[in-house]
Amino acid sequence: xxxxxxxxxxxxxxxxxxxxxxxxxxxxxxxxxxxxxxxxxxxxxxxxxxxxxxxxxxxxxxxxxxxxxxxxxxxxxxxxxxxxxxxxxxxxxxxxxxxxxxxxxxxxxxxxxxxxxxxxxxxxxxxxxxxxxxxxxxxxxxxxxxxxxxxxxxxxxxxxxxxxxxxxxxxxxxxxxxxxxxxxxxxxxxxxxxxxxxxxxxxxxxxxxxxxxxxxxxxxxxxxxxxxxxxxxxxxxxxxxxxxxxxxxxxxxxxxxxxxxxxxxxxxxxxxxxxxxxxxxxxxxx
Numbered sequence: 623x624x625x626x627x628x629x630x631x632x633x634x635x636x637x638x639x640x641x642x643x644x645x646x647x648x649x650x651x652x653x654x655x656x657x658x659x660x661x662x663x664x665x666x667x668x669x670x671x672x673x674x675x676x677x678x679x680x681x682x683x684x685x686x687x688x689x690x691x692x693x694x695x696x697x698x699x700x701x702x703x704x705x706x707x708x709x710x711x712x713x714x715x716x717x718x719x720x721x722x723x724x725x726x727x728x729x730x731x732x733x734x735x736x737x738x739x740x741x742x743x744x745x746x747x748x749x750x751x752x753x754x755x756x757x758x759x760x761x762x763x764x765x766x767x768x769x770x771x772x773x774x775x776x777x778x779x780x781x782x783x784x785x786x787x788x789x790x791x792x793x794x795x796x797x798x799x800x801x802x803x804x805x806x807x808x809x810x811x812x813x814x815x816x817x818x819x820x821x822x823x824x825x826x827x828x829x830x831x832x833x834x835x836x837x838x839x840x841x842x843x844x845x846x847x848x849x850x851x852x853x854x855x856x857x858x859x860x861x862x863x864x865x866x867x868x869x870x871x872x873x874x875x876x877x878x879x880x881x882x883x884x885x886x887x888x889x890x891x892x893x894x895x896x897x898x899x900x901x902x903x904x905x906x907x908x
Contacts (some may be wrong), residue, residue, distance in 0.1 A: 627840045639700055647847050649868040652887065653711050653904035655693040662894040665776070666717035666826070667879035667902075668724065670746070674893065674902070676879070679730060680713040686724075686749070693902065699749050701742070709742060716778035716826060716879065718785075720804070722746055725785055727778040734762070734771035741778070741785060741802065753808055755785070758814045761801075772798065776878070777827035777838065778805075787812075788838070790823050792820075795842070797824045801861070816860045820867070822848050826879040826890075829855065833885050839870070839877040847877050849888065849905065 657664060664687075665679040673688050673696065677747055688697040701709050713730025726742040741755040759773050770793045776796075777788040785802040798814035822840035829836050836852040847870040870877065875892040882888055887906045894900045 624777075625664045645908065646848070646867050646869050647737075649870045649905045649907050651871065651903055652906050655691070655902045657689065657693045657891070657900040657902055658695050658846045658897055659894070660695065661687050661689075663893045664820070664893060664900045665715050665878045666727070666778075667828075667889060667891050668717045668719050668883050669881055670719065670724075674889075675717060675724075677714050677717060677726065678711070679715060679878075680711060683709050683712075684709045684711050686717075697771055701744065701749065701751060704751060707742075707751070707754055709751055712736070712738065717778035718778045718780050718828075719746065722755055723752060724749075725778060725804075727775065727787065729775040729778070729787060731774040733767035733769065734773045736766045736813050737765060743804075755802060755808050755810060757802060757810045757812050758809050772796075775800075776825045779827050779829040779836075781829050781855075784857070786829070788824050788827055790825065790840075791813075792823065795821045795823060797822075797838075797840075800859075816863075818863065818865070820850055820865070822850065822867075824850075825877060828880050828882045828888075830882045833882065835882060836886055837880050837882050837888055839880045843877065845873060847875060849880075849890075849907065870905060872903070876879075 631818045632779040639664050650835040668675045676687050684701040686699045689695050694704045703709050715730045716727040718725050724744040728740045743753040743799040745752050771794050772791040773785045774790040776790050787800050796817050798817050800812040824840040836855040838850040841847050849868040850865050852865045874895045876895050877890050878893050879891045891902045
């Protein structure tokens with residue numbers, strides 16, 4: 623997202639959260655990697671065969687970009703439309719994968735007026751389009767453009783046999799968890815399973831089943847960046863999930879994606895927000 627969304631948020635929420643940063647520990651920047659300007663709006667991050675995959679959000683072609691640990695683009699794949707599926711980067715916000723497929727979240731909805739939200743399903747074997755999962759929100763009763771609403775989503779991850787998305791809620795800085803059937807009907811109506819009071823706008827997430835760890839990134843109304851960790855996270859015990867929140871010492875920046883390395887270290891990517899280039903950082907926590 624662009625800087626003007628931060629300005630809008632500042633106007634909407636004012637300075638009410640300005641003192642909260644003192645409540646949290648700091649994450650540590652362990653490594654920084656400059657990324658090419660062709661991915662200035664990098665908005666998702668996945669790893670396949672030890673190679674990073676990313677994409678831009680709205681405005682780019684339907685491209686997946688592959689880069690190495692030096693930040694060098696080593697391949698670009700254009701997702702081709704076919705007679706069954708039209709593919710267009712309306713607002714791609716995240717990417718995740720299971721054993722056989724890559725899933726791309728065309729879920730960005732800044733002003734709450736989109737009626738074509740979908741998740742693109744891509745075969746890992748040849749990067750061909752296998753389908754699209756169209757969805758809408760059960761409780762959305764208006765599609766008039768507005769800055770304050772709860773029907774934007776920038777976070778996608780696989781948990782058990784479901785696709786999960788988390789909302790970017792500009793109305794109150796909470797996040798809602800929605801679940802989507804990977805193999806079910808390709809038109810789904812989503813209802814929130816639980817709301818987490820994270821006091822942040824969530825812009826990316828990753829889940830590691832072996833660690834039982836959900837890692838989120840987001841920011842508040844004054845642009846502070848956060849890492850939010852849910853330990854022992856699973857779908858059977860959602861009601862009392864606590865989390866730990868860390869400040870990520872990056873400004874100006876907007877963190878858009880995260881990949882878990884282990885329980886204490888993470889890759890994150892940022893858009894070019896006045897820094898001259900997008901970046902990937904390795905961060906750590908105690």
